[in-house]
Amino acid sequence: MNAPLPSPQATATTCPYCGVGCGVKATPDGLGGARIEGDAAHPANLGRLCSKGAALGETIGLDTRLLHPMARTGDGPLKRVTWEAALDRAAEGFRDTLERHGPEAVAFYLSGQLLTEDYYVANKLAKGFLGTAHVDTNSRLCMASSVAGHKRAFGSDTVPGSYEDLDRADLIVLTGSNTAWCHPVLFRRMAAAKAARGTKIVVIDPRRTATADEADLFLPLAHGTDAALFSGLLVHLADAGALDAGFIDAATEGFAEVLAAARLEAPTIAATARRTGLEEADVARFFDLFRATERTVTCYSQGVNQSARGTDKVNAILNCHLATGRIGREGMGPFSLTGQPNAMGGREVGGLANQLAAHMGFSPQEVDRVRRFWGAPNIAAAEGHKAVDLFAAIERGEIKALWVMGTNPAVSLPRADAARAALAKLDLFVLSENVVGTDTAGGAPHVLLPAAAWGEKDGTVTNSERRISRQRPFLAPAGEAKPDWWALAQVARRLGHGDAFAYETPAEIFREHAALSAFENGGTRDFDLSGLAGLSDAAYETLAPVQWPVRATPEGPQGTARLFAKGGFFTPARRARFVAPAPVAAAPTTPDFPLLLNTGRIRDQWHTMTRTGLSPRLGSHIPAPLVTVHPDDAATAGLADGMTARIASAHGDTVLEVRLDAGQRRGTVFAPIHWSGANSSHGRVGALVHPATDPLSGQPDSKATPVRLAPAPVAARGFLVARTRLAPPPGLLWARARLEGGHGWTLAGPSDPDAWAGHARTLAQEMGSADSFVELSDPAGGHYRAAAFTSSGALAFALVLAPAADAPAWDAWTRLLALDAVALEERRAVLSGRAGDGAAGGPLVCACFGVPRGAISAAIAGGARDTAAIGACLKAGTNCGSCLPELRRMVDEALAPA
Amino acid sequence: MSEPLVIVGNGMAAAKLCEELSARALGRYAVAVIGAEPSLAYNRVLLSDVLAGKLPAADLQMKPAAWWAKQGVTLVYGTPVAAIDRAAHAVVLADGRRMAYGKLVLATGSHPIRLPLPGADLPGVTTFRDLADVSALLAAARPGSRAVVIGGGLLGLEAATGLAGAGVETTLVHLMDRLMERQLDMPAAGLLRQAVEARGVTVRLEAHSAAIEGTTRATGLRLKDGEVLPADLVVMACGVKPNADLARAAGLACNRGVIIDDALATDDPDIFALGECAEHRGATYGLVAPAYEQARVLARRLAGADAAYPGSTISTNLKVSGVHVFSAGDISGAGAQDILLNDRAHGLYRRLFIRDGALVGAVLFGDTADGLYYLDLITNRTPIAALRTELAFGRPALAA
Secondary structure, eight states: OOOBOOOOSSSEESSSSSSOOOOEEEESSSSSOOEEEETTOOOTTTTTHHHHHHHHHHHSSSTTTTOOOOOOOTTOOOOOOOHHHHOOOOHHHHHHHHHHGGGEEEEEOOOSOOOHHHHHHHHHIIIIIIIIOOEGGGGGGGTTHHHHHHHHHHHSSSOOOOOOHHHTTSSEEEEOOOOOHSSSHHHHHHHHHHHHHHOEEEEESSSSSSHHHHOOOEEOOOOOHHHHHHHHHHHHHHHTTTTHHHHHHHEOHHHHHHHHHHHHHHOOOHHHHHHHHHOOHHHHHHHHHHOOOOEEEEOHHHHSSTTTHHHHHHHHHHHHHHHHTTTSSSSSEEEEOOTTTHHHHHHHHHHHHOOOOOOOOOOHHHHHHHHHHTOOSOOOSSOOOOOHHHHHHHHOOOOOOOOSSOHHHHHHSSHHHHHHHHTTTTTTTEEEEEEEEOGGGGOOSSEEEEEEEEETTOOOEOTTSSSEEEEOBBBBOSSTTTTHHHHHHHHHHHEEEGGGGOOOHHHHHHHHHHHHHHTTTSSSSSSOOOGTOOOOOOHHHHHHOOEEEEEEEEEEEEEOOOOOOOOOOOOTTTTTOOOOOOOOOOOOSSSOOOEEEHHHHHHHOOOOOOTOOOOOOHHSSSSSSSEEOOOOHHHHHHOOOOOOOOOEEESSSEEEOOOOOTTTTEEEEEEESSOOTBBBBOGGGGGOOOOOOTTTTOOOOOOOOEEEEEEESSSSEEEEEEESOOOOOTEEEEEEEEEETTTEEEEEEEOOHHHHHHHHHHHHHHHOOGGGOOOEETTTTTTEEEEOOOOTSSSSEEEEEEEEGGGGOSSSHHHTTTTOOOHHHHTOOOOOGGGTOOOSSSSSTTTTEEEEEEHHHHHTTTTTOOOHHHHHHHHHTSSOOTTHHHHHHHHHHHHSOO | EEEEEEEESSSSSHHHHHHHHHHTTTTTEEEEEEEESSSBOOGGGGGHHHTTTSSSSGGGGGOOHHHHHHTTTTEEOOOOEEEETTTTEEEEETTTEEOOOOOOOOOOOOEOOOOOOOHHHHHEEEESSSSHHHHHHHHHHTTTTTEEEEOHHHHHHHHHHHHHTTEEEEEEEEESSSSSTTTHHHHHHHHHHHHHHHHHHEEEEEEEEEEEEESOOOOOOEEEEEEEOOOOOEEOOOOOOEEOOOHHHHOOBBBSEEETTTTSSSSSTTTEEEEEEEETTTOOOOOOHHHHHHHHHHHHTTTTTOOOOOOOOOEEEEEEEEEEEEEOOOOSOTTOEEEEEEETTTTEEEEEEEEEEEEEEEEEESTTHHHHHHHHHHHHHHGGGGGHHHTOOOOOOOOO
C-alpha cells in the first residue's frame, strides 16, 4: 500500500491523461487510494473532470506496480537487484555500446507521459553527452504533424490560442477529432459555449463519432481528403471577398502561389464536394459558416496528424486562418488538441529526433548555442531517427542500446509485432516503467527500472494551450520507485557526466530548462521561459498554471494567452508562410486489402490500459476489443453484428468482434488502440498498422492501413469472472477487464466443453475451492458453466461458455463478484445467472456514476424524456458529460416512432 | 335407482376414484368400497414417516369417515373379497356376504415380495407394505435394536430411514451396485447413499442375501459370502408384485397384472382395474401417480364421458424427509445427450437426458422442485432447443 505523505489536505495537481491538462485535487484516503475532484481554480477545466480523470483514484493501487529494479545477465531471467546494481548495469551497457559502436548505436524512446523535468534530463543526456540524436517519443505518434505544420507556417511550434477561445467562439470546427470522447472536458466547454452564445459546431470526420452526433453540421468526408476541403475553403474565402488582405500583406508570405495551387485542387464547391466525397450542399454550408463567422476556432487532432499527409493537412487549415487573419485573437484561431498530458513539454525540451532542445533545431548556430549552454562534450549535430525509423534501425541491428521510458512501443507502434521482436536484438534494453507485465516488458529488457507514477511524481507538464502546470506528489513513491530524472542523472554520473547532472530537485532542472529557453533568445524563439529561470524552490512549489512564453515583468513573470494577432512570426522574415498541400492522393487500398483500418481511442480508456485498465468503471463501457464496420461492408464480407472477423493487413492479422455502425464511412473500419498482449489474446491492433509515415513529420499513418475482413466464426462464446487473475481456458480468444471485486475475461473460440471442464476443475482445485465447486455441463449442446466460492463465501470464479449465439451477458455474474459473500441460497442459483437478480444491468454508460444501460432504459421508459431528466433521476451525464451523446441517442431511439 | 358400483380395495387408487366420481357422477352409482385392511384408506407413501415417528398413523388417512359418509359410499373394510361371481354380477366376501355389482372396479394393489430365503418365515422377518407392517416394526423397533432392510429401492430406503429415525441400528443391503438403480445414475445414487448414511443407515451394496439366521426368531441375515449381519428385525423391501389373485381366479385375462385397455376395462366390459394391480400396454406401475391418472380417466368413463388412458410417464419421488430425489423417464442414457448440473456444496445434482430434441429423462437430487416441470416436458415431448441453455435451471422465471 502506498504510504500517504503527511498532508491531509487536498493536493493540487494535474491529470495524467490527455492534453487538456485538467487541474485535479487529490486527497489521499490513507488506504493507498485518493479522493479525486476537479480543481475549480485550474483554467483548463474550471473544476470539470471526465470519466477517466474522475476514476484516477481507482488506478493508483499497487497490484500491478513495478516496485523494485530488476536486471538480467545474458539470456537469464530478470531478477530483483538493487538500484546500484541496476544503474551500474545500464551505465556499463551504454558505455560498452558507445565504445564499440559509437553514439549512433544508442537511442532513447520517451513518452508524452514523462514530466518536463524527466524529458529535459533524458534529452540533455542523449543529445549533449552521449552524442546521439536518436531520441524520439510516443509523441511522434500523436502530434508530430502539428509540430511540422506549425514550424512550416509560423517558423515555430506554436499553438497560437487559448482554451478561452473555445468559450468565446461563434463557430468551432472539429476536424479529425472525436473531442467528445478524447478531450471530453474541452467538449463540455464547447457545449457550454453553444448553450450560452449559440456557437455552431461543425464536425469533419470520416466516422460519425459521438462528437458528430452533437454537431450542427457533420461532414463525413472521404478518408484523407481534409486538405482538399480546406483548399476549397481557401478558394471560397478568396472568391467571396472574405480575406483579410491587411494581415496577408503585413504578416505573411506566399499567399498567391498557395491560392493558385488551391484553385487547381479544389476550384469550386462542386469540385471540393467531388474531391472529398461530401454533399455539395454540406460543403457550401460549411464554407458559408466559416466565411461569415469571424470568431472561428478550428480544432484538429489525430485524424489530421496521424496521416501520410498530416503536415499538409495542418497547413491547409492554417492557410485558412492566416488568410482571414483569424489567429491569436479572442475566440479564433487554429488549435491543435494534443493527445498526451505532456506532449507539449516534450516538444519544449526538444525531446524529438528532429529537434535539439528548447525549440531549437540542428543548425550550426543552434547546435553551438546549446553545446555552450550545456557544456556538452559530445553534442549531436544532426537529426536522429524518428520513431518508426528508430525501430527499423533497431531491427536492422544499427541501434544496439535503447532506453524506453514510460511508454509501450511493443503495442503502440505500427508493425507492433516487428517492433516487439526488434527489442530482443538489443545488446542493452533499459525500460523505465510504472507497472509490470506490459508487452514492452515482454521484449526481454536487460534492466527494468521502477519509475515513480502519477501521484508520486513531482514536476511540470504543459497542456494543449501552452499552459505549464505542476504535477505534485500526494503519495510516497511505491516500493523503491524513483523519478525518471533521478535514474537518468545516476546513469549520467556513472558515465562521467556527474557535474552536468548534479540535480537534487526537479526545481533545479526546471530552472535550467527555463534558462536554456531564454539563452541568447532575445525574442527570436517563441519558447521563452525567461520569466521563470530564476524561480525559487518555494515559487516552483506553488507555481500557478501559466501559458508560455513567460517573460519577466516588473509585476513578476507574465504568461501569454495568445500569439500572432499582429504577426510576429518566427520565420527568418518574421512572416507566416502559406504552404500548398500536395494534391490529395488516392486511398492506398488494393484488391487484396480493400478497406482502410482507422485506429483510435475509446471514451473510457487511455493508451495501453496500464492505468485506466485498473478501474472497474472505466472497463465497463467497452470491455473487449472490437472492430466497427459499416453494415454494407459487413454484408459484402459476409459479416453480421457480433460475429468474429479475421482482419488482416500486409503486416499482421488478428480476429476481432464485429460491431456494425452505420456511422462508419463505407470502405473504412475502426478498431481501438488500447488492447495489448497483456490484457487480450488478440487485441494488438498495432500489429496490423502499416509503417507509412508523413514525409515531413515522420508521424505514422495509423488511420489508413489497408486491410481485409473475413468471417472467422467462433463456435463458442462466454466469459470468466474471478476475484484474482486466473488463466482462461486455453485455446480461446480472451480480453480481460477489471471488474468490481475482480477481473473479467470475455472468451470466444472453438467449442471444447471437456477441456473447459478440466480447466475449471483444476482452477477450483488449485484455489482450494473444490468443495464449493458447482458445474453445469452439456457437452452435446456446447454449454458449460462452473463456479466456485472462497472459504468466506464470495464468488471465487464463474466460467460460462455457450454456443456463440446463446452466450449470456456477464452482468448477472459481475454483480455477484462485487459481493463480499453470496448467500448460500443465492449460491444455488449462481450458475443460472438468476442469483442476485434485480438491478437493471447492461454495459456501463455513465462511468462517473456507474449507471448501466438498463437503468437508463428504465428511466426513459419511466418518463425521462431528455438527458436532463435522466440526470435528475440517475445523475448519469451530470458529471463529465461524455456519455451525453449516448444518452441522447438512447432517448431518441426510445422515443422514435416504431 | 342407482347402479351398484363395487370397488375392491381400499387404497389410494380407490380413494382417488371415489373422489373423482363424487365430482363427476354424483348419484349415478351406489358405490361400495370393500377393503381387506381394517382401516380407512390411507396414504401408503407416508408409512416411513410413521415408522420414523414423524407422523402419527392417524394423519395418514386420505379422507375422514365423515367424508365417505357424505359421499354415500358404503365402506366395508377389514373384510377381503374372496371371489368374483361374474355370472351373477356379484362379489363374495370372505365372511360369505355377497354384494351385487353393475360395474366392478379392481383396485387390489400389490403384494410385497417376500424373498424365498431359508428362515424367511421366522418371527422378526417382515415386509414393509402396510400399516400392519409398520405397527409390527414399531413394536419391535427399540433404540438399540438392530434391523437389516433388504432392498435399496424406494421401499427399502423408506423403511431403512424410517427405522433409523426410530433409533434402530439399521443396515440396508442391496443386490445392485447402487441404490435405486432403475431410477438413478451412479452419481445421484452416490449422493443418495451419502444422504441415507448421514441419517444413520449403513448401506451395503452388491450384497447377496443368502438366509435368515435364527431358530425361533430372526437373529441376522447371512450373505452369500458367509458374513452374517446380526439383526433383531429383517425387513424385506425388495419390491411388489401386482395383486391379481381375484381376477386370475375369476378367469379375467391376466399377465403380471390384470390386463386392461385404454378404457381401464378388463376383458369383461363390466369389470375395470386400476392401480398397482393393473397391467396396461404391458406396463405395471408401483407408484401412486399413474394410479391417480387412471382414476381420473376411469371416473370420466364411468360418468359417461369419453376418456382414454394412454399410459403414464413414470416419475419417482423418494419420500424420505430431507432427501429430495426425483427421477423420470428414460434414464438409461441410450442414444441420449445429457446435461449435468452439479453443486457439491449444496448436494445438488441434476442430469437431463435429451434425445431427438426432446427431454426423455431426468434425475434430480437435492432439489426436486422442478421435477414436474421436467415431467411435463418429457410427457409432452416438448422441443427443448429454445430452452436448452436454461433447461437445467428449471422452470423459466416468468417473463422478467
